[in-house]
Amino acid sequence: xxxxxxxxxxxxxxxxxxxxxxxxxxxxxxxxxxxxxxxxxxxxxxxxxxxxxxxxxxxxxxxxxxxxxxxxxxxxxxxxxxxxxxxxxxxxxxxxxxxxxxxxxxxxxxxxxxxxxxxxxxxxxxxxxxxxxxxxxxxxxxxxxxxxxxxxxxxxxxxxxxxxxxxxxxxxxxxxxxxxx
Amino acid sequence: xxxxxxxxxxxxxxxxxxxxxxxxxxxxxxxxxxxxxxxxxxxxxxxxxxxxxxxxxxxxxxxxxxxxxxxxxxxxxxxxxxxxxxxxxxxxxxxxxxxxxxxxxxxxxxxxxxxxxxxxxxxxxxxxxxxxxxxxxxxxxxxxxxxxxxxxxxxxxxxxxxxxxxxxxxxxxxxxxxxxxxxxxxxxxxxxxxxxxxxxxxxxxxxxxxxxxxxxxxxxxxxxxxxxxxxxxxxxxxxxxxxxxxxxxxxxxxxxxxxxxxxxxxxxxxxxxxxxxxxxxxxxxxxxxxxxxxxxxxxxxxxxxxxxxxxxxxxxxxxxxxxxxxxxxxxxxxxxxxxxxxxxxxxxxxxxxxxxx
Numbered sequence: 001x002x003x004x005x006x007x008x009x010x011x012x013x014x015x016x017x018x019x020x021x022x023x024x025x026x027x028x029x030x031x032x033x034x035x036x037x038x039x040x041x042x043x044x045x046x047x048x049x050x051x052x053x054x055x056x057x058x059x060x061x062x063x064x065x066x067x068x069x070x071x072x073x074x075x076x077x078x079x080x081x082x083x084x085x086x087x088x089x090x091x092x093x094x095x096x097x098x099x100x101x102x103x104x105x106x107x108x109x110x111x112x113x114x115x116x117x118x119x120x121x122x123x124x125x126x127x128x129x130x131x132x133x134x135x136x137x138x139x140x141x142x143x144x145x146x147x148x149x150x151x152x153x154x155x156x157x158x159x160x161x162x163x164x165x166x167x168x169x170x171x172x173x174x175x176x177x178x179x180x181x
Numbered sequence: 182x183x184x185x186x187x188x189x190x191x192x193x194x195x196x197x198x199x200x201x202x203x204x205x206x207x208x209x210x211x212x213x214x215x216x217x218x219x220x221x222x223x224x225x226x227x228x229x230x231x232x233x234x235x236x237x238x239x240x241x242x243x244x245x246x247x248x249x250x251x252x253x254x255x256x257x258x259x260x261x262x263x264x265x266x267x268x269x270x271x272x273x274x275x276x277x278x279x280x281x282x283x284x285x286x287x288x289x290x291x292x293x294x295x296x297x298x299x300x301x302x303x304x305x306x307x308x309x310x311x312x313x314x315x316x317x318x319x320x321x322x323x324x325x326x327x328x329x330x331x332x333x334x335x336x337x338x339x340x341x342x343x344x345x346x347x348x349x350x351x352x353x354x355x356x357x358x359x360x361x362x363x364x365x366x367x368x369x370x371x372x373x374x375x376x377x378x379x380x381x382x383x384x385x386x387x388x389x390x391x392x393x394x395x396x397x398x399x400x401x402x403x404x405x406x407x408x409x410x411x412x413x414x415x416x417x418x419x420x421x422x423x424x425x426x427x428x429x430x431x432x433x434x435x436x437x438x439x440x441x442x443x444x445x446x447x448x449x450x451x452x453x454x455x456x457x458x459x460x461x462x463x464x465x466x467x468x469x470x471x472x473x474x475x476x477x478x479x480x481x482x483x484x485x486x487x488x489x490x491x492x493x494x495x496x497x498x499x500x501x502x503x504x505x506x507x508x509x510x511x512x513x514x515x516x517x518x519x520x521x522x523x524x525x526x527x528x529x530x531x532x533x534x535x536x537x538x
Binding site: 020021027028032035036049053056057117140168172175 | 189190193196199200206207210214217218219
């Protein structure tokens, strides 16, 4: 996870307001984190790429709206856009079909071992979390601090900590064997 | 010093990182994506406007909205077909769903009435004929924001649907076919209670146009269109809506007019015990929460004659003997998108009826 260099994010943003190509370093700093998040949400590379592209298109179109003094970091603003886009565009209108993981095909243990990837397990486990907890986990995985997450969710750091603890406990239980073996 | 939470996070982080590395497509962001972003970014970058809210309750303006295109009624004939399931549910289900045993004591079915001045009232702004017509034409953009959402909000919803190409249909049976129990927070149940109580007030003392403000948009459309063949003209439908707007809600199809209760109701409320409500969230439609709540009806003469739970079961023991009324099975169904706090009434009370469909 790349935590380095966030202190110069604002300087890059300032430059990118007049020259979009100047934004490239920020794209390369955060695009993979966003793509991974979108992939975990969608399970589909093409959709994840579409959503990632939409996030950065929005960010570039709204760079003039970003005010460093009003949010703690650029990345919290960026991930707030990603999170809102996920809520508005993907989760709301995602295809109406049962996630493959939830369809009971009754495979035998061998089938499970062969066909289920670790990513499948991760996605199923994340899907069990309430939306707010899942967001916290996703934002933590993307490197955001408690303070930044609290800011994005409009809540207190303490509330984030409590929800995070619950989320991790759930994930640990669900992914127990994978984590500890 | 590390905490359990830190350790848990580290474990999970490592595991998820491994999952990405083991699934190539989950890790490899397309190299051309930056080029695509650049191409899709308009050269006229949005100029200074009020800053984006970080408030989670305010979604970012993903797309610039546009008004949904009006059309003739013929245009939504296909939509009526897609929503026929809702119409069937709303109309095929209601009366049977009451599960009423034959009335005893020679009771006559009579229009329910609230005693004037006693607790029951309805002070919501009624829907206009234009609002109802817009929903009849296309209820989809109202699905998540409610039937009385502002034009701006509806326009944004319509544009989102156009952009994503996914105007997801609402079908309660399918929601329930693949759903799990959920526990509502106090706030959520409190909001649902306020809506239910206001709805009950309007159901007994308001007009059709007031009751519709509580309905799920698909129910509004089916309420209107069930009266008409799909080739009805827009003028005919508009005239029908105008005729119904000011009628008492007790004259509507989806009301309690057929309850065998003859003395005036002095109070109709949600059963406030949230433990007796049933809340389900769908896997299939992940955004929907369905809530079944019981009701408490109190009449002037017999006191509480209906006191049901989320199953619609009357909890008043020996009700018929005590009140003179047969046991009445009754409940109210509400749905809520996870993206808003808007609880909407689906005039269909019976789980049995839904699952039997």
